[in-house]
Amino acid sequence: MNSFSDILLAWYRDNRRALPWREVKDPYLIWVSEIILQQTRVAQGYDYYARFVQRFPDVKSLAEADGDEVMRYWQGLGYYSRARNLHEAARSLQDGVFPDTYEGVRSMKGVGDYTAAAICSFAYGMPYAVVDGNVYRVLSRYFGIDTPIDSTAGKKTFSALAQEVLDKKRPGDYNQAIMDFGALVCTPQSPQCLFCPLAESCAALASGQVSALPVKQHKTKQTDRYFNYLLVVLGREDTLIRKRTGDDIWKNLFELPLLETSKDMSVEEFLASDILADFLQGHAEAVIRPLARDVKHVLSHRIIHAHFYEVVLPEGTETFAGYQRVRLVDLERYAFPRLLHAFLEKLLKNGDDSCKM
Numbered sequence: 167m168n169s170f171s172d173i174l175l176a177w178y179r180d181n182r183r184a185l186p187w188r189e190v191k192d193p194y195l196i197w198v199s200e201i202i203l204q205q206t207r208v209a210q211g212y213d214y215y216a217r218f219v220q221r222f223p224d225v226k227s228l229a230e231a232d233g234d235e236v237m238r239y240w241q242g243l244g245y246y247s248r249a250r251n252l253h254e255a256a257r258s259l260q261d262g263v264f265p266d267t268y269e270g271v272r273s274m275k276g277v278g279d280y281t282a283a284a285i286c287s288f289a290y291g292m293p294y295a296v297v298d299g300n301v302y303r304v305l306s307r308y309f310g311i312d313t314p315i316d317s318t319a320g321k322k323t324f325s326a327l328a329q330e331v332l333d334k335k336r337p338g339d340y341n342q343a344i345m346d347f348g349a350l351v352c353t354p355q356s357p358q359c360l361f362c363p364l365a366e367s368c369a370a371l372a373s374g375q376v377s378a379l380p381v382k383q384h385k386t387k388q389t390d391r392y393f394n395y396l397l398v399v400l401g402r403e404d405t406l407i408r409k410r411t412g413d414d415i416w417k418n419l420f421e422l423p424l425l426e427t428s429k430d431m432s433v434e435e436f437l438a439s440d441i442l443a444d445f446l447q448g449h450a451e452a453v454i455r456p457l458a459r460d461v462k463h464v465l466s467h468r469i470i471h472a473h474f475y476e477v478v479l480p481e482g483t484e485t486f487a488g489y490q491r492v493r494l495v496d497l498e499r500y501a502f503p504r505l506l507h508a509f510l511e512k513l514l515k516n517g518d519d520s521c522k523m
């Protein structure tokens with residue numbers, strides 16, 4: 167009988183997805199693709215990858231780039247700390263040389279066990295097994311293991327098992343195979359058990375446990391946040407933005423003036439609120455109107471409930487401390503979180519009267 171890894175490799179030979187980063191052995195390109203693909207669908211990541219490596223084809227060009235430019239190339243992908251780490255790691259590599267040992271790769275900023283194993287097995291053919299969500303799912307179902315994958319014991323069990331079943335002669339292909347298999351056949355919902363080449367010896371299928379595995383002990387808790395964005399219009403053509411610098415989501419991206427409230431506020435409540443009065447600091451001449459309301463933006467741990475207001479101030483109004491004044495038409499030069507980017511794109515394309523999201 168063929169082994170688990172033999173069956174996966176045979177399946178991969180006939181079903182492998184042709185992706186640009188699979189055709190290369192350059193560890194830098196593999197690193198970039200792996201970081202882009204974390205938490206991102208392949209279809210979406212593809213375009214970002216192509217644009218990113220065209221502009222930053224090697225460690226040196228990335229290390230020498232300006233941080234704001236790197237963020238612009240990342241805009242819309244989310245999880246912006248990945249871009250900051252990528253940039254910082256490139257800057258820390260001596261003479262732009264990518265490390266060629268597992269320890270060296272693993273010590274790079276933003277590179278965890280998974281990414282180090284992926285880079286080392288794909289680029290250098292080193293025998294390190296990747297363990298990602300797909301791998302957890304395939305292993306827990308096939309071997310019938312119900313230890314929670316987010317427990318210390320589960321992490322230990324699954325990484326030891328992954329290493330044990332890894333094909334040491336073809337670690338790169340094997341790692342790609344099991345991840346593709348999890349993404350295409352042994353999927354979270356509706357796995358293709360009927361056509362699965364592993365079905366004959368799959369423990370979960372035999373015991374009717376497919377939909378119960380893998381087990382997670384903690385559900386991700388999401389908190390609600392209420393964002394009120396102000397599109398401040400100064401002299402018809404200018405607006406205010408600032409860079410987010412605090413230790414919070416979207417660090418180093420730009421934003422419109424943001425007034426966060428602890429609960430959702432109706433238009434009337436917001437217009438009468440102290441937080442808005444504090445921001446305006448007595449600008450009684452401000453004309454305020456809602457532009458878009460109840461825009462929901464879901465992140466891994468947070469749900470953002472956003473409202474957008476236009477605040478028109480007369481020419482000659484002093485610029486607010488902490489904000490920079492920019493032309494509305496120049497907003498596209500700045501990297502914004504996806505939520506704001508979508509709003510501004512519509513606004514600039516359609517004009518403010520039709521900005522409904």
Ligand code: SF4
Pocket residue numbers: 304307308351352353357358359360362363364365368369370371376
């Ligand atoms: S038989 Fe079903 S559960 Fe088992 S490995 Fe195949 S797709 Fe996954």
